[in-house]
Amino acid sequence: MIEVNKVVRINTRSKEIIQEEVKVNYGRFGGRGLIAKMMTDEVDPQCPPLGEKNLLIIATGLFAGTSLPTAHRLSIGGKSPLTGGIKEANVGGTAAAQLAKHGIKMLVFEGLPEDEQWSVLRIGSDSSLELLAADQYFGLNNYELVERIHEEYGEKTSVVSIGAAGERQYKNASIQVTDNATGHPARAAARGGLGAVMGSKKIKAIIIEKAENPLKFEYENADGFKAARSQMIDTIRNNPMTGQGLAAVGTPMFADITASIGALPVRNFSGEKFERVDEIDSKAFLTKMAQNGGKTGVACQAGCIIRCSNIYNDTQGEFVTSGLEYETLALFGPNCDITDWDAIAEFDRLCDDLGVDTIEVGNSIALCMEAGKLPWGDVQGALGLVHEMMAGSDFGNLLGEGTETVGKNLGVKRIPTVKGQALAAYDPRALKGTGVTYATSTMGADHTCGVTVGKESQDKKEGQVELSRGLQVAMALADNTMCLFAFSGISSNLEILPKLMEAVHGGSWDINQVMNIGVETLMLERAFNKAAGFTSADDRLPEFFYQETAPLAGTVFDVEQVELAKTLDFSVPAHA
Numbered sequence: 001m002i003e004v005n006k007v008v009r010i011n012t013r014s015k016e017i018i019q020e021e022v023k024v025n026y027g028r029f030g031g032r033g034l035i036a037k038m039m040t041d042e043v044d045p046q047c048p049p050l051g052e053k054n055l056l057i058i059a060t061g062l063f064a065g066t067s068l069p070t071a072h073r074l075s076i077g078g079k080s081p082l083t084g085g086i087k088e089a090n091v092g093g094t095a096a097a098q099l100a101k102h103g104i105k106m107l108v109f110e111g112l113p114e115d116e117q118w119s120v121l122r123i124g125s126d127s128s129l130e131l132l133a134a135d136q137y138f139g140l141n142n143y144e145l146v147e148r149i150h151e152e153y154g155e156k157t158s159v160v161s162i163g164a165a166g167e168r169q170y171k172n173a174s175i176q177v178t179d180n181a182t183g184h185p186a187r188a189a190a191r192g193g194l195g196a197v198m199g200s201k202k203i204k205a206i207i208i209e210k211a212e213n214p215l216k217f218e219y220e221n222a223d224g225f226k227a228a229r230s231q232m233i234d235t236i237r238n239n240p241m242t243g244q245g246l247a248a249v250g251t252p253m254f255a256d257i258t259a260s261i262g263a264l265p266v267r268n269f270s271g272e273k274f275e276r277v278d279e280i281d282s283k284a285f286l287t288k289m290a291q292n293g294g295k296t297g298v299a300c301q302a303g304c305i306i307r308c309s310n311i312y313n314d315t316q317g318e319f320v321t322s323g324l325e326y327e328t329l330a331l332f333g334p335n336c337d338i339t340d341w342d343a344i345a346e347f348d349r350l351c352d353d354l355g356v357d358t359i360e361v362g363n364s365i366a367l368c369m370e371a372g373k374l375p376w377g378d379v380q381g382a383l384g385l386v387h388e389m390m391a392g393s394d395f396g397n398l399l400g401e402g403t404e405t406v407g408k409n410l411g412v413k414r415i416p417t418v419k420g421q422a423l424a425a426y427d428p429r430a431l432k433g434t435g436v437t438y439a440t441s442t443m444g445a446d447h448t449c450g451v452t453v454g455k456e457s458q459d460k461k462e463g464q465v466e467l468s469r470g471l472q473v474a475m476a477l478a479d480n481t482m483c484l485f486a487f488s489g490i491s492s493n494l495e496i497l498p499k500l501m502e503a504v505h506g507g508s509w510d511i512n513q514v515m516n517i518g519v520e521t522l523m524l525e526r527a528f529n530k531a532a533g534f535t536s537a538d539d540r541l542p543e544f545f546y547q548e549t550a551p552l553a554g555t556v557f558d559v560e561q562v563e564l565a566k567t568l569d570f571s572v573p574a575h576a
Helices: 032-042 095-101 142-153 194-200 222-237 240-248 251-261 282-292 326-332 341-354 358-370 379-391 394-399 403-410 432-440 464-481 484-489 496-505 511-532 543-547
Strands: 006-011 017-021 056-060 074-079 086-091 104-110 119-123 129-133 158-161 175-177 187-189 203-208 295-298 309-313 319-322
Touching: 017 129, 032 056, 032 074, 032 086, 032 104, 032 464, 032 511, 056 095, 056 194, 074 095, 074 194, 086 175, 086 187, 086 511, 095 104, 095 158, 095 203, 142 158, 142 203, 142 341, 175 194, 222 240, 222 484, 222 496, 240 251, 240 295, 240 484, 251 282, 251 326, 282 295, 282 309, 282 341, 319 341, 326 341, 326 358, 341 358, 341 379, 358 379, 358 403, 379 394, 394 403, 432 464, 464 484, 464 511, 496 511
Parallel strands: 006 104, 119 203
Antiparallel strands: 006 017, 056 074, 056 104, 074 086, 119 129, 158 175, 158 203, 175 187, 295 309, 309 319
């Protein structure tokens, strides 16, 4: 059987590159699960995140190398400089598919350089591996960096890179990946500051050339795979959200939903109603896209049938950014009292270029407004703060430390963070299951770990622990296998998953065994965080969510701590 099974270890101190096969007991994991397993086995949870004992792990999923739609997501992980715990950030783009064509399952960067020499890892078209000096790239932000790499190595080359934020080891630094539709570094493994880990190891970029002899995956059961794949595609296309809504609008469609239930973040999670929703809703977005010649229904990775991405142009019809998403729209938009689409798109572009998390930065700018450093809705002032980050001014460097540090420095009492990481764009008083996820997730306040939009009794506390637990297991499994939206699209027919596992990896699988991959991933992550010093006291939202009634939702977050403690304790039922 030919499969994606190569682990490449790069020692950044000795510059040695070693290839080995994936360990047998790692075989049931992909992506996030591989990171959890390797971090648990090889990394001291007490180690400094930017020290020599931390790893930077880049891993493909369980179906990498196959033709399964959305199977080529990339998981990037390590110990987070922002949270101090384990971290996995998931990203689309071109890199995962290209790694799979070279037969590479994981890239593992170890140690720290002894000198100040920056490097790039080049994976050649013949699958050769070499570390090259990156002197000509140091100091560049992502757009110019990728442009130069494409000039030298070809436009089909995939790039994984950091901008100046990663070089400076900002705690909100992202790792960017080239986009399938545009080739620009517009896909972000954004959360947790993993760009700083890459920067600590002085790796400026990973250059992945198109394979001359791409791996041809051999299935255990090719006919079984074809049948299960067809069933998956039909199920996704028959789901209203994944089959129609996301391609038509993209994730900005979620602004309509969150505004209607009081979950849209407004002026630093005040819980107030946003009076200008019609300026940032789906209709406004599509109108703006039509005016500027933009495009929806774009695939961030080859072969995606959901196509939730987009291409945003300015008023002159010139490209600004691709993949303008709901989180960026909501946190730089209503959360800062801004409705200027061009400014929001420019904010997204600047953050991708510098290499920082738009969720973290959007929250930080809202705190600056709450503290009176800027007026609410000050578009130019907000963009000016991002430019300060790019320039590396004193306050720009403070913004690079993340929302919690910014809030404490400015003396703001209402700081929306959990485990040091800023909340994504859903108010937990209106979406209490999402609040449970924010509080208890191994990753900090991360919506991709289990957001509960569309579920019943969203603002009632009953049943939210069980709901969050189930979704956190499902999303951990998704991060082992495929895009979260694809997983959501097949949620009505999860029996597809055992069929895919049998066809791709062999053996006999049932749905419980498959779902247990998600459970095992979470248990490994919880064990790592516990050894790093986290306790149940860390599984808690900021106090203002418990104390301040959100005017629109008419409620506080009132899920008791004793219930939160049960969420990811798999030794007891969630409802016990």
